[in-house]
Amino acid sequence: MAGQRKIIILGAGASIGSKRYPIKSSLNEVRNRMPSADNFFYDLFKTNKTDNRSSGFLNFLGLTYESLNDLIIRAWSINENGFNPNEWIGVNIEEVMTFFEAGSNMSPSGSNEQKMYKKAQEYILDFLYPFMPMISDEQHCEYLMKVFLDLERADSIFSYNWDTIADYTLEKIKSSQLRNYSKLLKNDNIDPKAYRNQGLLLKLHGSFNWMVCQNTKCECYNKIRDPFRKNTYKLLKIHELWKCTNCGGLKLKPQIIPPVSNKMIHQNSFLKNQWLIAREKLLDVTELVFIGYSFPQTDYYSEWLFRQLNFIEEGADIKITVVNPEFGKRGSPITKRYKTIFKGRKIESFKTLKDYAS
Ligand SMILES: [Zn+2]
Known part of the structure; x- marks a missing residue:
């Protein structure tokens, strides 16, 4: 051997448990911990105290993906429309994703119910990206x-x-x-x-910076683009990954x-x-x-x-x-x-x- x-x-x-540096943006400041799976939404919505603002709670999901927020609120019996932080304790991201997956497999093919679950699966990934990588970018x-x-x-x-x-x-x-x-x-x-x-x-x-072009006519369709600057070992920043270098299109998704x-x-x-x-x-x-x-x-x-x-x-x-x-x-x-x-x-x-x- x-x-x-x-x-x-x-x-x-x-x-x-990471100690992250550097703290550059206000988003880094209000969110210095990565959310746990167990209390994902609670951790994510909680904001830290900074010089300019007191600590607080902001339901980012309700503000951006209202229908997804409503579906989780109903299935997990969350009261007060999701605006009381404590109601989100114990809502685990993996259990939520499993619930959507089971729902889309169990509902009749092509039914409105199945469409709802499939949309929810799509929206939760859209919500996680780019929000999650932005928290820890660079x-x-x-x-x-x-x-x-x-x-x-x-x-x-x-x-x-x-x-x-x-x-x-x-x-x-x-x-x-x-x-x-x-x-x-x-x-x-x-x-x-x-x-x-x-x-x-x-x-x-997979990784939030493995971008895949969704344009079926592009040579890079469904191929993972490596997240490094050309001929170097320097990682590309998150906003540098949003455009396909081949077709110039903006229809990219991270491979996760x-x-x-x-x-x-x-x-x-x-x-x-x-x-x-x-x-x-x-x-x-x-x-x-x-x-x-x-x-x-x-x-x-x-x-x-x-x-x-x-x-x-x-x-x-x-x-x-x-x-x-x-x-x-x-x-x-x-x-x-x-x-x-x-x-x-x-x-x-x-x-x-x-x-x-x-
Ligand atoms: Zn492309």
Whole structure:
């Protein structure tokens, strides 16, 4: 086996616990935390105190996508038309998306009911983009930077996050993992085995800056455009991604996999290749560090991926670290899932990314 190989796995908690810099816009100021999945809307609508305004609550969804807001309010029995923040506690974004998916599968084909659910699925993604990437655009995380500075050339990062915090952090330290990720995005003919010894970033659920042109007549139709400035390893800013460089059109969508739509992984060859590269990397891994990842039950591809370790003979001595405030709590479902997937293995844990980084 070729020396020590570390893989850092980033879940939503890595973004939630991040310490982001620089704070440039007022949007950065009023929203310095990324929302959690569990209290997504509550976290998103809550605004911080700044020099010019007191802390408050703004239902951005009700202001921009009224019909979507109304549908969630009815299904989750939210009172006061959604204008009381506490009513949104516990409304989980993944459960909302699952509800829409189930609704569109269960209602009669072509019915108004099905149309409503399909619209809701479309609108929720339209709402998340560009709102979510704008919150963290061009920001890196001070804690992740410490973690990434410790990486060796053949170490890798698997991210489940759509946001670009890890990307910008890698750019900040001029990491070879980002350069290799950039080359991967430009490669039209990927052989997953060729990446086994190459440390890189993989974004397993897609990314807010992987733009796909929706113009059927464009040469770039349905192709992911790599988010780097030409001939450099500098990431493009969010507003530089809004126009197709080929046809000049503005009909672009980010390539992201909603948590409930795992089937999109095997239908999309680029995403599938990323998962196959991830599996190659697990063949040589000696250390796994999970930051803010909770093995959600809908993520069955992820469970498949990490159970691969049980097929490797040398896989017995892998060091596993879990950074998650819920891990270790009595009766916590997260602890249970980790202990089931990594049965018989020793797991070390940290409560926060800050603790782990120091
Ligand atoms: Zn185009």
